[in-house]
Amino acid sequence: AQKITQTQPGMFVQEKEAVTLDCTYDTSDQSYGLFWYKQPSSGEMIFLIYQGSYDEQNATEGRYSLNFQKARKSANLVISASQLGDSAMYFCAMRERTYNTDKLIFGTGTRLQVFP
Amino acid sequence: EAQVTQNPRYLITVTGKKLTVTCSQNMNHEYMSWYRQDPGLGLRQIYYSMNVEVTDKGDVPEGYKVSRKEKRNFPLILESPSPNQTSLYFCASSLSLGNPIRGYTFGSGTRLTVV
Numbered sequence: 586a587q588k589i590t591q592t593q594p595g596m597f598v599q600e601k602e603a604v605t606l607d608c609t610y611d612t613s614d615q616s617y618g619l620f621w622y623k624q625p626s627s628g629e630m631i632f633l634i635y636q637g638s639y640d641e642q643n644a645t646e647g648r649y650s651l652n653f654q655k656a657r658k659s660a661n662l663v664i665s666a667s668q669l670g671d672s673a674m675y676f677c678a679m680r681e682r683t684y685n686t687d688k689l690i691f692g693t694g695t696r697l698q699v700f701p
Numbered sequence: 702e703a704q705v706t707q708n709p710r711y712l713i714t715v716t717g718k719k720l721t722v723t724c725s726q727n728m729n730h731e732y733m734s735w736y737r738q739d740p741g742l743g744l745r746q747i748y749y750s751m752n753v754e755v756t757d758k759g760d761v762p763e764g765y766k767v768s769r770k771e772k773r774n775f776p777l778i779l780e781s782p783s784p785n786q787t788s789l790y791f792c793a794s795s796l797s798l799g800n801p802i803r804g805y806t807f808g809s810g811t812r813l814t815v816v
Contacts, residue, residue: 628789628812632807676744687732687751688734688759691744693743
């Protein structure tokens with residue numbers, strides 16, 4: 586079964602610094618997709634970035650980049666130049682697709698706090 | 702604006718009183734799904750629907766029902782809520798099985814408390 590592991594329950598970073606949030610995954614599929622979502626205190630789930638298993642380059646979206654190391658089965662999120670508004674819960678997820686199902690498998694999340 | 706709309710945002714109810722959480726999307730997505738979020742467990746899938754009149758159980762379906770009579774709507778029904786269903790619920794939709802790029806679009810969440 587597919588599994589997502591986020592080993593950092595909480596992280597602190599100073600404003601304007603970069604921070605890396607760890608994510609490792611386990612799957613036997615050759616084709617898969619990895620996602621990062623942000624959940625601010627208001628509760629909504631905000632899509633940040635996607636990485637496909639066959640993508641040759643690491644995904645980037647503005648200040649967000651995904652450090653994808655396929656052999657190590659890791660998909661770490663890097664946030665550059667942290668802002669106070671980045672304080673939130675961050676979830677790594679993998680899409681599981683079979684002939685009769687399609688769902689996201691989520692990790693337990695990392696709470697990021699950005700301080701001035 | 703493309704979105705998934707859930708209602709209500711907050712709900713406090715008593716054990717055993719039937720309730721429905723509505724979910725509607727305006728993106729013509731075939732696929733819709735319900736998740737619940739609990740501390741330390743992340744999000745877990747409750748039910749999903751691949752298209753109209755096609756629904757199936759996710760990982761934690763006990764105590765829930767769904768229906769998909771129209772493409773845009775996917776309500777979550779709790780026939781007899783219990784305190785262990787106190788949680789944050791999310792509805793999500795996606796264009797199709799073959800569209801991984803943007804993942805899912807999530808609703809704003811419904812925070813349910815059952816007393």
